[in-house]
Amino acid sequence: MPALTTGAHPALPQGIVGQGLIRTVPGWESRAAYEAGGGYRPGLRGAALIDAVAGRGLRGRGGAAFPVARKLAAVAARPGDRVVVVNGEEGEPASVKDRWLLRARPHLVLDGALRAADAAGATTAYLYVSDTAAAASLDAALAELDHLPVDVRVVQVEPGYVAGEETAVVNAINGRPAKPSEKPPRPFEEGVRGLPTLVSNAETIASLPAVALGTASRPPSFLMTLGGAVPRPGLYEVPFGTPLGEVTEVLGGLAGTALRDVRGYVMGGYFAGLVNSRGHGLPLDYDALRAAGTGLGCGAVTVLGPGDCAVGAAALLLAYFGRENAGQCGSCFNGTAAMAGVAAALARGEAGQADIQRLERWCGFLPGRGACGTLDGAVNVAASLLREFPGEVRAHLHRPCPLCAEADFLAAASPFALSPDSITPPAGVLRPAAPRPASHAEAAR
Numbered sequence: 001m002p003a004l005t006t007g008a009h010p011a012l013p014q015g016i017v018g019q020g021l022i023r024t025v026p027g028w029e030s031r032a033a034y035e036a037g038g039g040y041r042p043g044l045r046g047a048a049l050i051d052a053v054a055g056r057g058l059r060g061r062g063g064a065a066f067p068v069a070r071k072l073a074a075v076a077a078r079p080g081d082r083v084v085v086v087n088g089e090e091g092e093p094a095s096v097k098d099r100w101l102l103r104a105r106p107h108l109v110l111d112g113a114l115r116a117a118d119a120a121g122a123t124t125a126y127l128y129v130s131d132t133a134a135a136a137s138l139d140a141a142l143a144e145l146d147h148l149p150v151d152v153r154v155v156q157v158e159p160g161y162v163a164g165e166e167t168a169v170v171n172a173i174n175g176r177p178a179k180p181s182e183k184p185p186r187p188f189e190e191g192v193r194g195l196p197t198l199v200s201n202a203e204t205i206a207s208l209p210a211v212a213l214g215t216a217s218r219p220p221s222f223l224m225t226l227g228g229a230v231p232r233p234g235l236y237e238v239p240f241g242t243p244l245g246e247v248t249e250v251l252g253g254l255a256g257t258a259l260r261d262v263r264g265y266v267m268g269g270y271f272a273g274l275v276n277s278r279g280h281g282l283p284l285d286y287d288a289l290r291a292a293g294t295g296l297g298c299g300a301v302t303v304l305g306p307g308d309c310a311v312g313a314a315a316l317l318l319a320y321f322g323r324e325n326a327g328q329c330g331s332c333f334n335g336t337a338a339m340a341g342v343a344a345a346l347a348r349g350e351a352g353q354a355d356i357q358r359l360e361r362w363c364g365f366l367p368g369r370g371a372c373g374t375l376d377g378a379v380n381v382a383a384s385l386l387r388e389f390p391g392e393v394r395a396h397l398h399r400p401c402p403l404c405a406e407a408d409f410l411a412a413a414s415p416f417a418l419s420p421d422s423i424t425p426p427a428g429v430l431r432p433a434a435p436r437p438a439s440h441a442e443a444a445r
């Protein structure tokens, strides 16, 4: 896997604790280092914090982009005890941001979890992860804290594309398989132990301390994993609205003719499909990207260069969806397999016009038919291939391109996958010497 670097866009404050989420820490940020930067200080609480979150326009950073204040208020309004879950199960293989935050800045995430629990009226906070190093980092951070106002527990599950879906999260914590279930009820109505539950992504939760303390970055920013055909792939903090081409050039290090050679982008991890080279000019903003037929999702973008074929990339992604769906919904199980089959045949030069018409038909009626968004993600890939790369699709009818002729479309288990292990400097891969403190953690399921 390529080595990843970290950094912030030049328009953002560099390395100031409490403003940017990216802060260069030598491996692992201790409680003392976090507090020295202002962490754990008292700030806005309760309804005042929820109002500030609403004013900031903070949306969930796991992919769905749901307004965070509405989720918080919905849980806070329910009677009785409530639960908060920090969702650090980063199922998108092209994204590393949550694992980096959990590994390198666990106190930032914990500070956010405590503030979220306070605002939601929760007495328990779960830290839900699949990454062993992230779990170890959280355990070590918890061991540095005492007299916590809520019961904080680490739950570690097996990784999986669907394991981070909010109902899968609740199911796993309740002792069932980490697979999505039908909604309603949604977790805010009936979640962990049947209690109203806020399930919120790790980056989202890590954004709360700065909002509570009034130190959130101006302009508002998000964590972006930039991978693929760039000289400096990495994890970057980027202002919302920055054109994708600017990020590719300024942070990714791709300039001049190399930038003009970009064939396109895979957007939102795997979920939001492909865009062609018009992606250079698209602002990295929820609404602008949605209007352009794509999405920001979890903020992971893969650059497709001269060595990549969009048809081949789509075939790899659809094969992944065909393998990774939870096999619960017939339309998803059969639909992803069928789309993957056509995409693989197209890449091999074995598909005809009738296959493309079938793909178009499926893209019309499959969206929304799964219990979770996985089927929609697969449709996004297939539909965007047809929309953004019609010339490449035509060129593959009856004959593979030279790149696809060389490719093995079943070989890549997780295409364009990145690992936080490859971040330079290392992102706090820390293993505590002591076992997990019983009062703060529960055994991995």
Ligand code: SF4
Binding pocket: 162, 179, 180, 181, 324, 325, 326, 327, 328, 329, 330, 332, 333, 369, 370, 371, 372, 373, 374, 375
């Ligand atoms: S839509 Fe697909 S991944 Fe989601 S629950 Fe149904 S079968 Fe599983």
